[in-house]
Amino acid sequence: MSFFITSAGYSTAEDASTAIQEAVTTAKDGLSGNAPKLCILAATMDHEAAQVHKEIRAALPGVPIHGATTSLGVLGRNGVVMGSNGGVGVLLFASSDDAAFSTGSSDFADGPKAAGNKAASQIVANGPSGKTPRLLFIAATPGKEEQVLEGIHDVLPGVPIFGGSAADHAIQGDWSIFTNNDAKKEGVTLAAIFGDEIRVGAAIEGPYEPTANKARITASSGRTVKALDNRPATEVLHSWIGDAIADQIREGGNLLMQTALNPIGIARGGADDKPFHVLLHPAHAYPQGNVDVFAEAPEGATVCLMSGTGDSLVNIVDRLVDRCIDASKLRVEDARGAFLIYCAGCAGALGNRIDEVLARLSSRLPNVPLLGFCTFGEQGHVPQIGNVHTNLSVALVVVG
Amino acid sequence: MAAVSIPTAPTPQNSSASTSSSTIPAMNLASTTGVAQPRSDKGGIYQAVRFLEKKHGAFFISRLILASGINLRGFDPSTYDDPVTVAKFVKTLRAMLSPSDMANLMSQAPSIATIK
Numbered sequence: 001m002s003f004f005i006t007s008a009g010y011s012t013a014e015d016a017s018t019a020i021q022e023a024v025t026t027a028k029d030g031l032s033g034n035a036p037k038l039c040i041l042a043a044t045m046d047h048e049a050a051q052v053h054k055e056i057r058a059a060l061p062g063v064p065i066h067g068a069t070t071s072l073g074v075l076g077r078n079g080v081v082m083g084s085n086g087g088v089g090v091l092l093f094a095s096s097d098d099a100a101f102s103t104g105s106s107d108f109a110d111g112p113k114a115a116g117n118k119a120a121s122q123i124v125a126n127g128p129s130g131k132t133p134r135l136l137f138i139a140a141t142p143g144k145e146e147q148v149l150e151g152i153h154d155v156l157p158g159v160p161i162f163g164g165s166a167a168d169h170a171i172q173g174d175w176s177i178f179t180n181n182d183a184k185k186e187g188v189t190l191a192a193i194f195g196d197e198i199r200v201g202a203a204i205e206g207p208y209e210p211t212a213n214k215a216r217i218t219a220s221s222g223r224t225v226k227a228l229d230n231r232p233a234t235e236v237l238h239s240w241i242g243d244a245i246a247d248q249i250r251e252g253g254n255l256l257m258q259t260a261l262n263p264i265g266i267a268r269g270g271a272d273d274k275p276f277h278v279l280l281h282p283a284h285a286y287p288q289g290n291v292d293v294f295a296e297a298p299e300g301a302t303v304c305l306m307s308g309t310g311d312s313l314v315n316i317v318d319r320l321v322d323r324c325i326d327a328s329k330l331r332v333e334d335a336r337g338a339f340l341i342y343c344a345g346c347a348g349a350l351g352n353r354i355d356e357v358l359a360r361l362s363s364r365l366p367n368v369p370l371l372g373f374c375t376f377g378e379q380g381h382v383p384q385i386g387n388v389h390t391n392l393s394v395a396l397v398v399v400g
Numbered sequence: 401m402a403a404v405s406i407p408t409a410p411t412p413q414n415s416s417a418s419t420s421s422s423t424i425p426a427m428n429l430a431s432t433t434g435v436a437q438p439r440s441d442k443g444g445i446y447q448a449v450r451f452l453e454k455k456h457g458a459f460f461i462s463r464l465i466l467a468s469g470i471n472l473r474g475f476d477p478s479t480y481d482d483p484v485t486v487a488k489f490v491k492t493l494r495a496m497l498s499p500s501d502m503a504n505l506m507s508q509a510p511s512i513a514t515i516k
Contacts, residue, residue, distance in 0.1 A: 072459060084458055169465040171469060172471060256467065257495065344466060348467060351460075351463065354459075
């Protein structure tokens, strides 16, 4: 008999060993005695990553592992899972033999594109012969996601990729990914779902609308915007956003909260009347006029100021559920698992209203196990564009 | 800066959090009011974070860390309250707390109220 199920477990226990045991025990209880075939793991950096990996490997011997550290807390069905010493969550997958899973990973020793290529090659080697994944979950450490996606594309062109970048709380590089073999401070991990009968719905969006404020990037380097319309980037941003960022523009400083509802976006195809915007989150301003963002800012591209509200950051969940259900032709009652990526900048700005997001999701997908991450970059597949790396976005995957 | 080691600030009579465990040591900061205040140079941020976590939850502390860039869970009772860090801490809090919640916190830690 064919089946596909998932089950989630969470814990706020103070020590990593107890937290993993609690989360895994709860999740395994929901698998009705079936053996897990894949574990997606979320943990905050408050637990030592190597210890977390050691504990999950001991708790789930032989089960492929994929995951990352999440900022702020683990997103669960009943709210944010976060205690005084962190949070842990797992999503276990079990299925009949007509579905399969595989994982692959790499560090960045040979560069991010080669890492993507290597991890994708492992997905193929570890998966069922001759089969193409229905979807890839991705978790990479922040900084080079665009190149990682290129490397994956070379091996698995057209396969939708959804996930988010590993994150800590203080943006100090205390993030990790959890591969099948270890915890890494730098690299990429992938997990694949195979199976012709599995229904997969997935979508990514930013909860913002474009405004009339536009400018061309006239100087940039990687993820640093230096000039917009030949003026210092900070000056233009200040004229658009106002004095809420005046101190940071003058002295330099963190812009994350002030720009969480007003990022900048680059229109990237899609429907003409409503193009998809790759979003760039202004993270840090420098007195000399540069602004760091969390995605590549190519010279010559036109950026536009985007605008969102607390309501738009909550209501986006409804659109994503609708899109997932429509795309997969899955009936809500047949949904078996949900995977949520919610930008940490959005979650930080939303505050306790993040519980509304999770309550809305639980209401729209009743009894569906959920695991969610707060990430420092989001990746997803956009129809007519392909797989993208973006910021301040929300992605949802529903399987059944 | 010379430290004056006074462990706890006096608890105001109108404070809603009046137990000794939630009283926050004043931090060793130069006052802009010119009024002498009891000050300690360590443990103030740690105690403030404990107070805030008790009142607003662990997710609030995570957000505070994200917004400030200060790894607040790494602080303990003996951590030095660096004035620059304290100033950044208070500035971030002003953007995240309601005026009444900020006033409540300030009543527990009067010396941080001098930071603009």
